[in-house]
Amino acid sequence: MLHLAYDAAIAASQTALVAHKPGAPPTTLRLMNRETLILGTQEGESLYRLADGCVALAQYLPDGRRQVCDILGPGRIFGFAVQGSGQCVAEGLTYCTIERFGQSNLRANMLTELAGMLNRQQNHALLLGRKTASERVASALIDLAQQFSRKRRSGTRTHAVFPVFPTRADLADWLGLTLETVSRCLHSLKRQRLIRLTRPELISIV
Amino acid sequence: MLHLAYDAAIAASQTALVAHKPGAPPTTLRLMNRETLILGTQEGESLYRLADGCVALAQYLPDGRRQVCDILGPGRIFGFAVQGSGQCVAEGLTYCTIERFGQSNLRANMLTELAGMLNRQQNHALLLGRKTASERVASALIDLAQQFSRKRRSGTRTHAVFPVFPTRADLADWLGLTLETVSRCLHSLKRQRLIRLTRPELISIV
């Protein structure tokens, strides 16, 4: 578990606080690696679209325990559900480019996008509540593959090759495990020849 | 963990399958205790509003493992996010009365309702991923109190008295624990004088 102190994580010097312009045309902003974007800033909500890169939506307990709710790849929308408790912050896992909307835009898509987010969260609850450590890691890899893979064929089989932007610690906080367990499960999968890891960047074999 | 077989749970004889009428005025339907309502039935989605009673939204793994995503009290809306995987079924924990809408109604509220559901799910992810067994049970009791308590004052303190509709097994599947652990945690809280249980129905003391 990441033991960043809560305050440190929130109020860190490397925090991007951005002015809010409701109804304005989409503004693009950049997020550095390990930079934190606080959602639901002051007046009203705005929505964000991850144009490029990888972002983690994370929650913190007062004692520093972290839970990553979701890992977002290019095209994903975020910034919903910022009222009250259950606040998430967006943490850049790479250098990211992000577009900010007012609530008014995207009305049509928003609902299905939101429903999709809820769907993902429910699946994740199933993972967190009822799956074993290796099942969680396997599910995570499949999810990452769907979001980040560029399909390649090498020989007879189709490999899904994709970079793993979250660190072991990020994966652990996403999957409700510790980084050691994640590491062990990955190498267990490697031993079973289900994945290959040349670097901490992956090739999964069906 | 509840070891109802997947098929048994889904295709049980006590399953309420209802015809769908999009755009129609709200229809009310009844759900008996332990009866299952399959959401996302055939063509298009409809939304449901729990008028009275208590309902659990549950997911099943092929081997029968169950995860309860949420426990719903009167007034709550459900039936979002029924596409693809992550399907939930609604299981009545009491005798319930439910209203069914077409998607068209409730447009304005729906978005905030949906965002609220997402918010709850994110909080629940934090619970499932990063809280200890007793913290989970405590959080669950607080949640149930907020949904089901009728406030009463006895003496100087304000007790929140509320009935616990979910069984120990339901609570376990909600909190990612086993029913034995739930039972032990409850009695641990009782020993600490933080709650009272006259029957498996509660009084929480702040």
Added chain:
DNA sequence: CGTGCCGTTGAGCGCTCTCAACGCACGTGG
């Protein structure tokens, strides 16, 4: 060359699960 971050690996412990038995309330039928 020192420092810090990331990832790996090992040893040991502990929280939670598993398995089991029991009590209790309820309904059913002899």
Added chain:
DNA sequence: CCACGTGCGTTGAGAGCGCTCAACGGCACG
């Protein structure tokens, strides 16, 4: 009336999965 079955909750004993603590190597950076 009692015997029986079932569902729910409780409690205990033991085991195991995953956590904790620790050490180590590789790499980037100043």
